[in-house]
Amino acid sequence: MKRLLIGNEAVAWGLYHGGLGLISSYPGTPSTEITEFLSRHDDIHTEWAPNEKVACETAFGASLAGMRSACAMKHVGLNVAADPLFTLSYTGVTGGMVICVADDPAMHSSQNEQDSRHYAIAAKVPMLEPSDSREAYAFARSAFELSEKYDTPVLLRMCTRIAHSQCVVEMGEREETPLKPYVKQPQKYIMMPAYARARHPMVEKRTEALRALAEDCPYNTLEDRGSEIGIITSGCAYLYVKEVFGDSVSILKIGMPNPLPEKMIRDFAGKVRRLYVIEELDPVMENHVRSLGIPCRGKELFSPIGEFSQKTIREAFLREGVDVGELPHAQGTAPQVPARPPMMCAGCPHRGMFYTLARHHITVLGDIGCYTLGAVAPLNALDSTLCMGASISGIHGFNAARGKETEGKTVAVIGDSTFMHSGMTGLVNVAYNATNSTVIILDNSITGMTGHQQNPTTGYNIKGDPAAKVDLEALCHALGINRVRVVDPYDLKQCEEAVTEELAVEEPSVIISRRPCVLLKYVRPKRPLTVESEKCRSCRRCMNLGCPAISMKNGRARIDSTLCVGCGVCEQLCAFGAIGGEEA
Amino acid sequence: MSVKSVMIVGVGGQGSLLASRLLGNLLTEEGYDVKVSEVHGMSQRGGSVVTYVRFGEKVYSPIVTEGECDYIISFEKLEAARYAGCLRRGGKIIVNTQEIDPMPVITGAAEYPTDVLEDLKAQGFCIDDFDALTPAEEAGSAKAVNLVLMGRFAACLNISKEKWAAAMERTIPPKYLEMNRKAFEAGYSGT
Ligand SMILES: Cc1ncc(C[n+]2csc(CCOP(=O)(O)OP(=O)(O)O)c2C)c(N)n1
Numbered sequence: 001m002k003r004l005l006i007g008n009e010a011v012a013w014g015l016y017h018g019g020l021g022l023i024s025s026y027p028g029t030p031s032t033e034i035t036e037f038l039s040r041h042d043d044i045h046t047e048w049a050p051n052e053k054v055a056c057e058t059a060f061g062a063s064l065a066g067m068r069s070a071c072a073m074k075h076v077g078l079n080v081a082a083d084p085l086f087t088l089s090y091t092g093v094t095g096g097m098v099i100c101v102a103d104d105p106a107m108h109s110s111q112n113e114q115d116s117r118h119y120a121i122a123a124k125v126p127m128l129e130p131s132d133s134r135e136a137y138a139f140a141r142s143a144f145e146l147s148e149k150y151d152t153p154v155l156l157r158m159c160t161r162i163a164h165s166q167c168v169v170e171m172g173e174r175e176e177t178p179l180k181p182y183v184k185q186p187q188k189y190i191m192m193p194a195y196a197r198a199r200h201p202m203v204e205k206r207t208e209a210l211r212a213l214a215e216d217c218p219y220n221t222l223e224d225r226g227s228e229i230g231i232i233t234s235g236c237a238y239l240y241v242k243e244v245f246g247d248s249v250s251i252l253k254i255g256m257p258n259p260l261p262e263k264m265i266r267d268f269a270g271k272v273r274r275l276y277v278i279e280e281l282d283p284v285m286e287n288h289v290r291s292l293g294i295p296c297r298g299k300e301l302f303s304p305i306g307e308f309s310q311k312t313i314r315e316a317f318l319r320e321g322v323d324v325g326e327l328p329h330a331q332g333t334a335p336q337v338p339a340r341p342p343m344m345c346a347g348c349p350h351r352g353m354f355y356t357l358a359r360h361h362i363t364v365l366g367d368i369g370c371y372t373l374g375a376v377a378p379l380n381a382l383d384s385t386l387c388m389g390a391s392i393s394g395i396h397g398f399n400a401a402r403g404k405e406t407e408g409k410t411v412a413v414i415g416d417s418t419f420m421h422s423g424m425t426g427l428v429n430v431a432y433n434a435t436n437s438t439v440i441i442l443d444n445s446i447t448g449m450t451g452h453q454q455n456p457t458t459g460y461n462i463k464g465d466p467a468a469k470v471d472l473e474a475l476c477h478a479l480g481i482n483r484v485r486v487v488d489p490y491d492l493k494q495c496e497e498a499v500t501e502e503l504a505v506e507e508p509s510v511i512i513s514r515r516p517c518v519l520l521k522y523v524r525p526k527r528p529l530t531v532e533s534e535k536c537r538s539c540r541r542c543m544n545l546g547c548p549a550i551s552m553k554n555g556r557a558r559i560d561s562t563l564c565v566g567c568g569v570c571e572q573l574c575a576f577g578a579i580g581g582e583e584a
Numbered sequence: 585m586s587v588k589s590v591m592i593v594g595v596g597g598q599g600s601l602l603a604s605r606l607l608g609n610l611l612t613e614e615g616y617d618v619k620v621s622e623v624h625g626m627s628q629r630g631g632s633v634v635t636y637v638r639f640g641e642k643v644y645s646p647i648v649t650e651g652e653c654d655y656i657i658s659f660e661k662l663e664a665a666r667y668a669g670c671l672r673r674g675g676k677i678i679v680n681t682q683e684i685d686p687m688p689v690i691t692g693a694a695e696y697p698t699d700v701l702e703d704l705k706a707q708g709f710c711i712d713d714f715d716a717l718t719p720a721e722e723a724g725s726a727k728a729v730n731l732v733l734m735g736r737f738a739a740c741l742n743i744s745k746e747k748w749a750a751a752m753e754r755t756i757p758p759k760y761l762e763m764n765r766k767a768f769e770a771g772y773s774g775t
Contacts, residue, residue, distance in 0.1 A: 004608050006620075109624075164623065236646075240645050309645065329672060330672065331651075331709055332704070332709060334666060334667065335697070337665050338696070339688060342629035345629065377687070377691055543690070546691065
C-alpha cells in the first residue's frame with residue numbers, strides 16, 4: 001500500500017505494522033495524531049491517559065505483560081514521564097516498548113524549545129530520529145525489534161515539521177506478535193537498591209552493544225561525495241542540507257542520535273577537509289564530535305534557536321565562502337501588515353470568566369490550554385503560565401509568600417484536562433497546607449487546545465464511547481476543599497457574584513466555570529446577535545471582550561453574523577441595549 | 585522538471601488543510617514526488633496559517649522560503665500580503681478578496697490595510713484577486729472557499745479536470761463531495 005502520509009500517521013502505521021498491542025498517550029502538539037490514527041484500529045488497545053507519566057507507565061505494564069506497547073507525547077510531556085523513563089532504562093522490557101516524543105523547534109504550539117535528545121543520553125536509552133514520513137514508518141516499525149533485542153525502551157524522536165509533513169510512504173503488512181509469556185523476574189523488575197545496583201552495569205553494557213550497532217545499522221547512512229565538504233546532520237536539517245547541496249557534498253546522516261557511531265564519525269571526519277555539524281536546537285552531535293577531539297563548525301553558524309530551512313543553510317554557507325548558488329529572487333518585499341495571532345473563538349466559554357477576572361484587577365496564575373489566550377489584549381487577564389498544573393501549585397506558593405496581602409486578590413485558572421493532568425495534586429496541597437486560595441476550573445468538557453480529545457471529565461473515551469466520568473465537584477470536596485460552586489460563564493452576573501464572594505471568604509475555594517466548547521459538534525450555535533446602530537453610543541465596552549465577531553465599523557459596533565454563535569455575553573454588557581437577537 | 589512550490593495561506597479554520605491534501609493527492613497521482621507541510625495546534629485558533637505543497641522529480645525540503653514560491657493561494661486578502669515576500673520573480677498570487685479582521689484591528693490597535701493588493705500590483709506582482717466567498721456560499725457554505733480557490737488555481741497546472749475530480753473523490757468525505765464539486769466548478773469556470 002502506497003499513500004501520502006503525515007509523519008505522525010506514518011509513525012502510527014509503523015507501530016501498528018510492527019505489532020503494537022497497546023498505546024497510551026496524553027495529547028500534545030505535535031504528537032497528538034499518532035494516537036488518534038491508532039485509535040481507528042479495533043484490534044489494539046488505545047487510550048488517552050490523564051498525563052504522560054500514567055501513559056508511559058501503562059505502556060510499561062503492557063510490556064511487562066509481554067505485549068508490544070507504546071506511548072506518545074510532546075517534548076514537555078517527557079518531563080512528566082521522565083521518572084518512569086529513567087528506571088525503565090534499568091528494568092528493560094518484555095514486550096518491545098516505544099516512547100514517541102515530538103519536539104517543537106520554533107515553538108509553534110509550545111512553551112519552550114527543549115531538545116529531547118538530552119533525555120536519551122541521560123537515561124541511556126537508544127533514540128531513533130527519522131527525517132520524513134518514509135523513515136518515520138520504517139523506524140517506528142523496526143523499533144520494537146530493537147527494543148526487544150537490546151532489552152530497552154526505545155525513544156522515537158519527531159519534530160513538528162516531520163510530524164506534520166506528508167510524503168508518499170510504501171507500507172507493508174501487520175506483523176502479528178503474540179503475547180510473550182509472563183514470568184516473574186524480581187531481579188529485573190523490582191528496582192530496589194540491591195537489584196537496581198545489579199541492573200546498572202547491564203545498562204552500561206547495553207550502551208556498549210548499542211554503540212557497536214550504531215556503526216553498522218540502517219539508521220545511520222553515509223553519502224560519500226568527495227572530500228571537500230562533509231556534513232553530519234539529522235532529522236529535518238538533513239532535508240534542508242539536501243535541498244541546498246543535492247548530491248554535491250558528503251553527508252553522514254544520523255538516524256540514531258543516541259548512542260552515536262564514534263568510528264563512523266572519525267572515519268568521516270578523516271576523509272573530508274571541512275567538517276560541519278548541522279542540527280536543529282542544541283549542539284548534541286556537535287559536542288560529541290568535539291569530545292572526540294575532532295574540530296568542526298556548527299553552532300557558530302547554525303543557531304540553537306528555532307527551526308532551520310534551506311535558507312538558513314544557504315545563507316550560512318554563503319558566509320563561509322562556499323558556492324551554493326544565489327539566493328532566490330523574490331518578486332518584491334511584503335508590506336508591513338497587522339499581526340494575526342491566534343485567539344479565543346467567538347462564543348468561547350472561557351471569555352465570560354476572563355472578562356470578569358479582568359474587571360477585578362487581580363493576579364491570575366494561568367495554566368496551559370486555549371484559555372492561555374486570555375493573556376493577550378484586550379483581556380490581558382493572566383500573570384503567569386509555566387507548565388501544566390503550575391497555576392494551582394503556583395498560587396499556593398504565591399499566597400504563602402505574601403499572605404494576607406494577596407489572599408483574596410489572586411486566582412488560579414486551569415482547564416478540565418489540565419486539572420486531570422496535574423492540577424489535582426496542587427489542589428490537595430492548597431487544602432492540606434492551607435492557603436486561602438481561589439481556583440477556577442474552566443470546564444469546557446474537552447481537551448480543546450490540542451484539537452478536541454476526550455479526557456476523564458468528559459464521560460467519553462478515545463473512541464467516543466461512554467466512559468466513567470469524573471465528578472469534579474465531588475473530587476474537589478474529596479481533596480479537602482469545602483467551598484465548591486458551579487457557574488455558567490455565559491452568565492456574567494453569576495461569574496461576578498462567584499468571583500466576588502469566593503475571593504472574600506477566608507478559606508480555599510473552587511469555582512467550576514462550566515460550559516462545553518462551542519466547537520463541539522453537539523453544541524448548537526444560537527441565532528447570531530445584531531447591533532442596532534442607532535442605539536450604539538460607540539462606548540467600545542463590547543470591544544473589551546476581544547470577541548472576533550465584534551468590530552467597530554464607521555464608529556459603531558458591528559457583529560459578524562458568520563462568526564457570532566449568539567452566546568449573549570456582549571448583550572449583557574451593553575449599557576444601551578443596542579445588542580440583541582431578532583425576536584424568535 | 586525543477587521543483588515547484590505552492591503556498592496555501594489563510595486564517596485558521598478556513599480549510600487550508602483540505603486544500604493542501606487535495607493538491608497533494610492530485611500531484612502524487614500525476615507521478616510527482618510531493619511534500620506537503622501542514623499546520624496543526626495553537627495557530628489554528630484563528631491565527632495566520634500557512635501550508636506548503638512542493639512537487640517535482642525529487643523534493644527534499646517540505647517548506648518554502650523567501651523568493652521561492654511559484655504560486656501563493658490565499659484565502660484572505662491580508663494574508664496574501666503577509667506572505668508576498670515568498671513569491672519568486674514571475675510567480676503568481678491567487679487571492680480571495682474577503683477581509684477578516686485580525687485581533688489588532690478588532691481592538692483598534694491597527695487598521696486593516698485595504699489597498700494592500702493594489703500596492704503589490706504596483707510593485708509588479710502578478711495577482712489574480714476575486715471574490716471566492718460568494719460562489720462558495722452559493723455552492724452551499726462559506727467553508728467551500730477552499731475548493732473555489734482550487735478551481736481557480738487548476739488553470740495554472742496542466743492537469744485535466746477529470747483527474748481533479750478523481751482526486752476530490754479520494755480526498756473529500758462523500759457527504760461534502762457535491763458541494764465541493766460545485767465550488768470547484770465555480771472557481772474553474774470563472775477563469
Ligand atoms: C506536559 C504537557 N503535556 C501536554 C501539553 C499540551 N497541551 C497544552 S494545553 C493542553 C490541554 C488543554 O486542555 P484543557 O486544560 O481542557 O483546556 P482547553 O484547551 O480545553 O481550554 C495540552 C494537552 C503541554 N503543554 N504540556
